[in-house]
Amino acid sequence: MTWSEMQPLLEQACQETLIMVGWSTLIAVVAGLPIGVLLVLTDKGGLLQNTVVNKVIGQIVNIGRSMPFIILMVALMSFTRWITGTTIGSEAAIVPLAIGGIPFFARLVETAVREVDGGLVEAVQSMGGNTWTIVRKVLVPEALPSLIASTTTTIIALIGYSAMAGTVGGGGLGDLAVRYGYQRFETGLMWITVAILAVVISVIQFIGDYAARALHRRGGRSGPGPKLRLLKAKEPDAQAAPSGATVTDVSKVA
Amino acid sequence: MITTSGLTKVYRSRGREVTALDGVDLHVREGEVYGVIGQSGAGKSSLIRCVNLLERPTSGTVTVAGQDLTALAGRGPRAGRELRQARSRIGMVFQHFNLLSSRTVRDNVELPLEILGVSGKERTRKALELLDLVGLADKAGSYPAQLSGGQKQRVGIARALAGDPKVLLSDEATSALDPETTRSILQLLRDLNRQLGLTVLLITHEMDVVKSICDSAALMEKGRIVESGTVSELLATPGSELAAALFPVGGEATGDERTVVDVTFHGEAATRPVISQLSRTYNIDISILGAAIDTVGGLQVGRMRIELPGRYEDNVVPIGFLREQGLQIDVVGPARSALVKEGAQ
Incomplete structure (x- = not known):
């Protein structure tokens, strides 16, 4: 395979990854943020303490988190069809990616928000602020550096997940590596794809860290910047390879 | 100005009951600086938190500026509109300052005004005026982390004054500060008390605080007020523990x-x-x-x-x-x- 053959494939794959990961991250952040905040608020001793709601949301999040992505994707097929009208293509892959990303991000938000000093909440209460004011003016702004770090982690995890989007014909870099590189023994293309992924992830990580640190420094809080609490990313190639076997089966189903 | 009667607070955790306040009757007159002193665990913190109902008293009433706050509180754990409005007229200063690190000094002072719904221009004017009052006009654009402890507490005081309160609650405001800074913060509180006619209720474990600025004082032990009165009354009371201390x-x-x-x-x-x-x-x-x-x-x-x-x-x-x-x-x-x-x- 020559470079001129690879180039259009790579370009298209990059575009597909960008679309899938971009939209699903956006949805995961928009939906995960309120869920994460709600998990903190409804927890014992929280402002909206409600054990039932807390347990129910917590369980849903746990189930979402424990579901292997490939299973989630298959399980959500009818839902995906209902939303996008199709179960094939990048658009269709956005739905399971977003659904998988929401609980992932929500847990990270929960941890970040929980770290906000309770004294600040008390201070705003003493000024006559209501719960919404506390969320808007204290919890989210004060947790912002951590929230940015969490977003970085989520983006990277979603890039990893998106490698499996090939099962629904979603395309993307991970899929390219599996279909051409692994299954057609185009080792050169596989390595190029992996290299691109590595670079993309490094850049995202760098930007995320930089933004989190910059905000953190502005606040000038002592100690090191927020650490990413989870594994930086599941290696996309490592994940793509073992799932390669299932890829063909499931795409038949799709 | 502040009256509590029969204030009781019982904490329940894992079936055990801890009585933090045991029938506290406190009376703070308008325009005075009132100090409540006691050792850790005596119930001082619970008391001051019950005054603006950050903690719900188990029983008893709290009246601030003629308004029965316990009646406003309602039954649920969340603060209703009326209670929140009442709180906005009570300033509070904290031991660990509790400033938002993501906001500048000026924005921190503006926060209570945002909650009160004051317009942007008016907020800025008021915040700068208050920062000037506490002697930090030049730090308006700094972040709290760039300030010293004493400066942070000055910002805390400016913020507490933003809602034009008649009453200021001070929860160990000087306990995290060194002696020199403590003196200057106490001096500031005293000045504000005189200039603005502010009623100050402060809790502390340091006798020096009571000695230097309080008109009246109360000694708390095990959730009860053991002695109370104006400082001169206390000194004239034979056998007064507080006077001796x-x-x-x-x-x-x-x-x-x-x-x-x-x-x-x-x-x-x-x-x-x-x-x-x-x-x-x-x-x-x-x-x-x-x-x-x-x-x-x-x-x-x-x-x-x-x-x-x-x-x-x-x-x-x-x-x-x-x-x-x-x-x-x-x-x-x-x-x-x-x-x-x-x-x-």
């Missing part, structure tokens, strides 16, 4: 057959040569074990611990003479002296 004089009896007496001088009595009169009139040798003159709550007070030869029974007449001179006399028994010593520490 506010104004400790050291010194132990040199032998068994001795009587130790604490003599407290107020005002003009302080200038008369009573001790030498006593010595000449009754021809007794007096040793001075300890003495101090200090300003407590704006009053000049002197206190002296003297030792007379012989038991208390032998010294009834000289002690009577001292009482006649208009001095306050406390005979120090062995038990009392231990207590006073503790206070002095």
Whole structure:
């Protein structure tokens, strides 16, 4: 395979990854943020303490988190069809990616928000602020550096997940590596794809860290910047390879 | 201005009950600085948090500026609109400042005004005015992390004043500060109290705080108020633990057959040569074990611990003479002296 053959494939794959990961991250952040905040608020001793709601949301999040992505994707097929009208293509892959990303991000938000000093909440209460004011003016702004770090982690995890989007014909870099590189023994293309992924992830990580640190420094809080609490990313190639076997089966189903 | 009656707070955790407040009756007059002092765990923090209902009292009532806050609170755990409005008229200063690190100093001071719905321009004007009042006009654009502890607390005070409160609650506001900074913050609170007619309720575990700015004080132990009153009343109360702790004089009896007496001088009595009169009139040798003159709550007070030869029974007449001179006399028994010593520490 020559470079001129690879180039259009790579370009298209990059575009597909960008679309899938971009939209699903956006949805995961928009939906995960309120869920994460709600998990903190409804927890014992929280402002909206409600054990039932807390347990129910917590369980849903746990189930979402424990579901292997490939299973989630298959399980959500009818839902995906209902939303996008199709179960094939990048658009269709956005739905399971977003659904998988929401609980992932929500847990990270929960941890970040929980770290906000309770004294600040008390201070705003003493000024006559209501719960919404506390969320808007204290919890989210004060947790912002951590929230940015969490977003970085989520983006990277979603890039990893998106490698499996090939099962629904979603395309993307991970899929390219599996279909051409692994299954057609185009080792050169596989390595190029992996290299691109590595670079993309490094850049995202760098930007995320930089933004989190910059905000953190502005606040000038002592100690090191927020650490990413989870594994930086599941290696996309490592994940793509073992799932390669299932890829063909499931795409038949799709 | 602030009245609590029968205030009780019981914490329940894992089936165990802890009584933090046990029927506290507190009365803070308008325009005074009122200090509540006690050791950790005495219930001071619970008390001040119950005043603006950050903690719901188990029973009892809290009235601030004629408004019964406990009635506004409602049943649920969340603060209703009326209670939140009432809170916005009560300023609160915290031990650890509780400033938002993501906001500049000016934005921190503007926060209560945002909650009150004041327009942007007005907020900025007011915030800068308040920062000027606490002497931090030049730090408006800084972030809290760039300030020293004392400066942070000044911002905390400016923020507490943003809603034009009549009452300021201070929760150990100086406990995280060094002695020098403590003095300047206390001075600021005193100035604000005088300039704005602000009523200040502060809790502290440091006697010096009460000594330097309080008009009235209360001593808390195990969730109860053991002693309370204006500082001059307390000093004039024989056997007052708070007075002894506010104004400790050291010194132990040199032998068994001795009587130790604490003599407290107020005002003009302080200038008369009573001790030498006593010595000449009754021809007794007096040793001075300890003495101090200090300003407590704006009053000049002197206190002296003297030792007379012989038991208390032998010294009834000289002690009577001292009482006649208009001095306050406390005979120090062995038990009392231990207590006073503790206070002095």
